[in-house]
Amino acid sequence: xxxxxxxxxxxxxxxxxxxxxxxxxxxxxxxxxxxxxxxxxxxxxxxxxxxxxxxxxxxxxxxxxxxxxxxxxxxxxxxxxxxxxxxxxxxxxxxxxxxxxxxx
Numbered sequence: 001x002x003x004x005x006x007x008x009x010x011x012x013x014x015x016x017x018x019x020x021x022x023x024x025x026x027x028x029x030x031x032x033x034x035x036x037x038x039x040x041x042x043x044x045x046x047x048x049x050x051x052x053x054x055x056x057x058x059x060x061x062x063x064x065x066x067x068x069x070x071x072x073x074x075x076x077x078x079x080x081x082x083x084x085x086x087x088x089x090x091x092x093x094x095x096x097x098x099x100x101x102x103x104x
Contacts, residue, residue: 065077 061077061080063082068074068076
């Protein structure tokens, strides 16, 4: 007659289940860390793109102002600046709210 060690098999089963749970938890934590890092990188890229766009926009306004100053048309520059201020309050589609101007 063979004697079966049920207690040892139960202990091995519990250890296997706990190992699987811990492994799954570690994997999930790793996935979340990767997603967080990607989100931070995307945010940094968006900030850099926004800063570049601001630089280009300001450069174009400066060029416009310089050229119109030569023609003594300050009213056009003032109108362009007024429109830029109005655009800051223009409602954006829901998918562009994270790109709202001015940056918060």
